[in-house]
Amino acid sequence: MKISIFGLGYVGCVSSVCLAKEGHDVIGVDVNQTKVDMINDGKSPIVEKDLNVILERIVKNNNSTGSLIATTNALRAVADTDISLICVGTPSNDNGSLKLDYVKRCAGNIGAGIREKEKYHVIVARSTMLPGTVEDVIIREVEYSSGKKAGNDFGAVMNPEFLRESTSIDDFFNPPVTVIGELDNKSGDVVQKMYHFLEAPFVRTDIKSAEMIKYANNTFHGLKVTFANEIGAICKTLGIDSHKVMDIFCMDNKLNLSSYYLKPGFAFGGSCLPKDLRAITYKAKEQDLNVPILSSIIDSNKEHIERVAKNIMRSGKKKIGILGLSFKAGTDDLRESPLVILTEKLIGKGYDISIYDKNVAVAKLFGANKEYIEKEIPHISSLMVDDIASISSHAEIIIIGNKSEEFNSILIQCSPDTIIYDLVRITQDISKTPEGYEGICW
Numbered sequence: 001m002k003i004s005i006f007g008l009g010y011v012g013c014v015s016s017v018c019l020a021k022e023g024h025d026v027i028g029v030d031v032n033q034t035k036v037d038m039i040n041d042g043k044s045p046i047v048e049k050d051l052n053v054i055l056e057r058i059v060k061n062n063n064s065t066g067s068l069i070a071t072t073n074a075l076r077a078v079a080d081t082d083i084s085l086i087c088v089g090t091p092s093n094d095n096g097s098l099k100l101d102y103v104k105r106c107a108g109n110i111g112a113g114i115r116e117k118e119k120y121h122v123i124v125a126r127s128t129m130l131p132g133t134v135e136d137v138i139i140r141e142v143e144y145s146s147g148k149k150a151g152n153d154f155g156a157v158m159n160p161e162f163l164r165e166s167t168s169i170d171d172f173f174n175p176p177v178t179v180i181g182e183l184d185n186k187s188g189d190v191v192q193k194m195y196h197f198l199e200a201p202f203v204r205t206d207i208k209s210a211e212m213i214k215y216a217n218n219t220f221h222g223l224k225v226t227f228a229n230e231i232g233a234i235c236k237t238l239g240i241d242s243h244k245v246m247d248i249f250c251m252d253n254k255l256n257l258s259s260y261y262l263k264p265g266f267a268f269g270g271s272c273l274p275k276d277l278r279a280i281t282y283k284a285k286e287q288d289l290n291v292p293i294l295s296s297i298i299d300s301n302k303e304h305i306e307r308v309a310k311n312i313m314r315s316g317k318k319k320i321g322i323l324g325l326s327f328k329a330g331t332d333d334l335r336e337s338p339l340v341i342l343t344e345k346l347i348g349k350g351y352d353i354s355i356y357d358k359n360v361a362v363a364k365l366f367g368a369n370k371e372y373i374e375k376e377i378p379h380i381s382s383l384m385v386d387d388i389a390s391i392s393s394h395a396e397i398i399i400i401g402n403k404s405e406e407f408n409s410i411l412i413q414c415s416p417d418t419i420i421y422d423l424v425r426i427t428q429d430i431s432k433t434p435e436g437y438e439g440i441c442w
Contacts, residue, residue, distance in 0.1 A: 001194055003027070004077040005085045006106045008035045008070065010168070011126055011161050012087030013046050018172045020058045020068035022197045027077045028070040039070040050169050074106075078113025083122045083190060085159075086110075086138065090127050098130060100137055107138045111145030114154055122155040122190045130215070131208040134158050134181075155187030158210035162217065175200045181210020223293070230291040234280065237287040264441040266401070266423035267304040267338035269327035274298065274336045305338050307440050308421060309345050312397055315419060318352050321395030323388065323410060324402035325357040325380070332359040332369050334377065339401040343380055354394045355384045358406075389413065400426055411437065 042059035088102040158181035182188030232242035327337040
């Protein structure tokens with residue numbers, strides 16, 4: 001495949017060398033003549049393990065099939081290739097927003113090259129950009145400068161990179177997943193063919209999701225580093241070996257290092273998480289430690305409950321049905337349940353509320369939580385009904401609070417104008433759900 005790569009910085013240089021190594025004919029494009037000259041001399045403009053050795057071998061024609069040359073001539077590079085990768089920088093402006101000048105200029109140059117071509121050309125964004133950038137900036141610039149139409153005359157793909165400095169060659173050839181955010185199947189097929197040598201699974205998705213995944217990754221990586229450092233700081237003041245603690249922590253791949261808690265939905269609750277977060281942050285204060293990440297978790301959790309309440313208040317509707325009062329399906333535990341907190345907030349605002357939760361109904365009669373229900377939330381337990389049908393006939397807004405399987409029936413029982421806030425995404429196939437069905441963070 002003939003590939004042009006725009007921007008010979010870290011991502012562009014590594015991508016150029018690795019793709020050429022796998023047999024592609026690559027043209028690297030950069031405005032910096034020094035970088036261009038270095039690559040054409042077989043010398044890497046960046047320091048990266050094994051990169052210089054591979055580059056020198058390719059340029060000296062010792063590679064079996066692929067080739068790599070560099071140029072400052074963007075138009076010629078587009079004319080001579082079938083696919084163009086955008087790997088230019090997206091630095092921060094002073095206010096934190098992305099500086100997209102290089103991306104716009106690059107897209108304009110590619111568009112100018114496409115104007116002179118009859119053949120379908122695919123543009124692949126590898127630079128890290130916020131959701132909407134490919135569609136609102138790159139495609140728009142290319143269409144303007146080429147006079148052609150995306151999807152008809154050229155394709156577009158977001159293909160985020162997950163390269164780490166010092167291990168980028170290995171990361172390129174051994175990714176956990178290759179994400180292809182495609183404008184259409186034709187565009188995605190070209191990119192998947194380009195990566196024919198990769199064994200990792202391919203995920204074909206929409207462009208905005210592919211743009212967002214890099215931000216989800218990097219913010220989570222930052223969160224993990226600061227989380228570990230705050231736990232370490234508390235451990236140090238208490239004379240505990242933080243590495244020993246975190247080594248044990250990382251052994252749990254059922255909960256700690258897993259996808260279990262990483263499904264956007266509703267707030268956490270129960271007898272453990274809120275209590276333990278308060279205890280450890282209080283202990284940090286006793287040690288005169290500032291732990292902003294740990295201290296913000298409870299506030300963030302409360303804010304999520306507020307989002308639901310604000311959505312309900314904006315709707316102007318007053319009759320609310322709540323399916324599930326316990327914080328988790330299959331339990332009657334109401335201690336610090338976010339559904340209880342939400343219900344109390346709505347009661348205080350004068351909403352007409354009905355609640356169904358069969359497990360809580362049993363606990364109300366003779367379960368372990370009978371005393372809690374009678375003493376702590378008698379005003380809420382009095383609002384409970386005996387069946388789901390009572391909820392669907394009463395409510396203008398229905399809140400699905402946990403993943404009890406019986407709640408699936410509400411999606412076909414309620415009237416078309418009923419709003420359903422599903423806080424747990426009880427069904428994965430949202431294409432077949434009622435018009436008023438939605439989540440708070442999905």
